[in-house]
Amino acid sequence: MSEIRALLCKVEELREQLHATIKGRALTDPKVLVMSQQLDQALNEYRCVNKAVKNDKR
DSSP: HHHHHHHHHHHHHHHHHHHHHHTTTTTTOOHHHHHHHHHEEEEEEEHHEEEEEEEOOO
């Protein structure tokens, strides 16, 4: 479970960083796109781990 919590913390941190990066920039700004991709990657990782945990409980 601690892996899931760590991933949730990472997702929240990246979300906050993305919101800070977006201020004053276009959504197509390279820095915004990189941050968005990092958040997407963290969310995908969370989904995979969460799915595996749920499958293990069955």
